[in-house]
Amino acid sequence: MKIIEKTKLWFGLSLAIIAIGLVIILTSGLNFGIDFTGGTLMEIELHKSVPTEEIRTITDSVDKDMAINFLGEEKSIVQIKTKKDFNSDKRQEVFIKFKEKYNLKNEDLQKAEQFGATVGKEIRNKAIIATVIAAIGMLIYVSFRFELSYGIAAIIALIHDVLILICAYAVFRVPVDSPFVAAVLTVVGYSINDTIVVFDRIRENMKHAKKKDYANVANQSIKQTISRSINTSLTTLTAIVALYVLGVESIKDFTLPLIVGMAAGTYSSIFIASPTWVLLKNKSSI
Template sequence: MKIIEKTKLWFGLSLTIIAIGFVIMLTSGLNYGIDFTGGTLMEIDLHKSVPTNEIRAITDSIDKDMTINFLGKDKNIVQIKTKKDLNSDKRQEVFIKFKDKYGLKNNDLMKADQFGATVGKEIRNKAVISTIIAAIGMLIYVSFRFELSYGIAAIIALIHDVLILICAYAVFRVPVDSPFVAAVLTVVGYSINDTIVVFDRIRENMKYSKKKDYVDIANQSIKQTIARSINTSLTTLTAIVALYVLGVESIKDFTLPLIVGMAAGTYSSIFIASPIWVLLKSKTKM
């Protein structure tokens, strides 16, 4: 199995995907949700399940890009989100439309909140800080458990996975909101676990190798762990795909990029982290 010898191919494939994602981000931008941009959120108890197109008939006059989710065991609660700042009168106007159409009472308006841009900025900053802290912690852990070259290779692979995840958000126009933070940290945690399995095998093979041929050692280690990595990933992805197929809209917005991110994590553990480790060991003494 010659994985390391095709390093340029793996790097080129990743860079192409990331470049496409960045072009889309530069032209269309990310689809930030109200958690990051500010806006209005309302939850109304309709006491029955209602088709989405009926809700759209009401909300399109306010915002055609309004996000609609259904909550509750019987999907009887409609949650609507808009990036527009609707004041108290406007929110009441929206509720009256639902009230008249479905014969609701005043207490059926369960929630009507307005988020400012300042709150969105704070959430965005905390998301960045959380990711950086996680990356630094993992670098320290991997460097301590193995050595610096492993830590650097692992962090570069993590950056690769986060970039692929962000590209997925850009390409599929998934709203970037609070679950985005959870998706990033989930992918980072999953990816580092997969990478450590490969690195652990590399370290073991290094101990018993008389000739320090880093390319051969990496290829042998990947061969020994690739079945485990693929099987674990397929098991995890099967559960996530089931959530995507059967879940509500808000769950789909979370699971779709998670599927891409976890696939990228498996890919990077084999085709990115290990080749980078070989490059570092070949050109330095780390």
């Protein structure tokens, strides 16, 4: 299995995908949700389960891009989110539409809140800080358990996965909101686990390898672990795909980029992290 010899191909594929995503981001931007931009959130008790399409007949008259979720055990509470800032009168106007159609009472309006852009900026900053802290922690852990070259290669692979995930959000126009943070941290954690498995095998094989024979050691290690990585990924992806197919709209917005991110994590563990480690070792041994 000649993985390392085709390093330029693997890097080129990743760069091409990331470049496409960055072009979309620069031209169209990311689809930031209410958590990051600010806006209005309302929760209304309908006392019964109602199809999303039926709710759309009401919300489209106010905002066609309004996000709709269902809460509660019976999914009888409709949660609507919009990036528009609705004052008290406007929120009451929206509730009256629901009140008249479903014969509701005033107390059925359980929540009506308006978020400013300042709150969204704070959430965005905390998301960046959380991701950076996680990356630094993993760099320290991998460097301590193995050595610095392994840690640097692992972080480059993680950056690759996060960029692919962000590009998925851009391409599929998935709202970037609070679940985005969870998706990033999930992908980062999953990817580092796969990468450590490969690195652990590389470390073991290095004990019996010739000096500076890094490419052959990496190829051998990937061959020994690739079936494990693929089988684990397929098992995980099967569960996530099931959630995407059977889940509600809000779940789909989370699972779609997660599918892309986990696929990228498996790819990077084999085709990005190990070749990067070989490049770093070859450079340091010159």
